[in-house]
Amino acid sequence: GEDVEQSLFLSVREGDSSVINCTYTDSSSTYLYWYKQEPGAGLQLLTYIFSNMDMKQDQRLTVLLNKKDKHLSLRIADTQTGDSAIYFCAESTKTSYDKVIFGPGTSLSVIP
């Protein structure tokens, strides 16, 4: 079945890099996503990566995918207080393209 795991909390100092990790079980995952949820708000897509890619960079965000270990990470460079939020890892597969399965979310706290 499909399962996505993340650690629940991460705390970093402003200006440092944050690395949020995620593992998934479905080897047929096609898309892997990182969503951000600010307090009291819905989810916004930060970035995504196709399963045939190893890395994707988008400004301060770097996504690394290790397909062999089914491990996904999100690195935020120069973390700012505005980055404090819950970050969700999610996956979807070709066979269930319409379903997106989410991890439990990692709550990132940025200390000024």
Added chain:
Amino acid sequence: NAGVTQTPKFQVLKTGQSMTLQCAQDMNHEYMSWYRQDPGMGLRLIHYSVGAGITDQGEVPNGYNVSRSTTEDFPLRLLSAAPSQTSVYFCASKGALNTEAFFGQGTRLTVV
């Protein structure tokens, strides 16, 4: 272009009451989904739809009904509310050719 609109934003129900959470999207998306968000559990899929007239069960469908009579609307019905259904509910939509799921702002439901 409003995106995904959920109503109401907040609701308190008594055990055994019924109600419908509304979700509407104006992006002509084929796929629509309902999730519930509980602390430490991420978003769990309740029901989803791949188009008008087609619905299917997600991970936690018990106690909820859905229908998709139009492309735009995907209401979620609680027939007899239970305290275990206290949660934050999110509706999402996605186009068949899109990778991004767009989320509503959420409905915070409390069942007493």
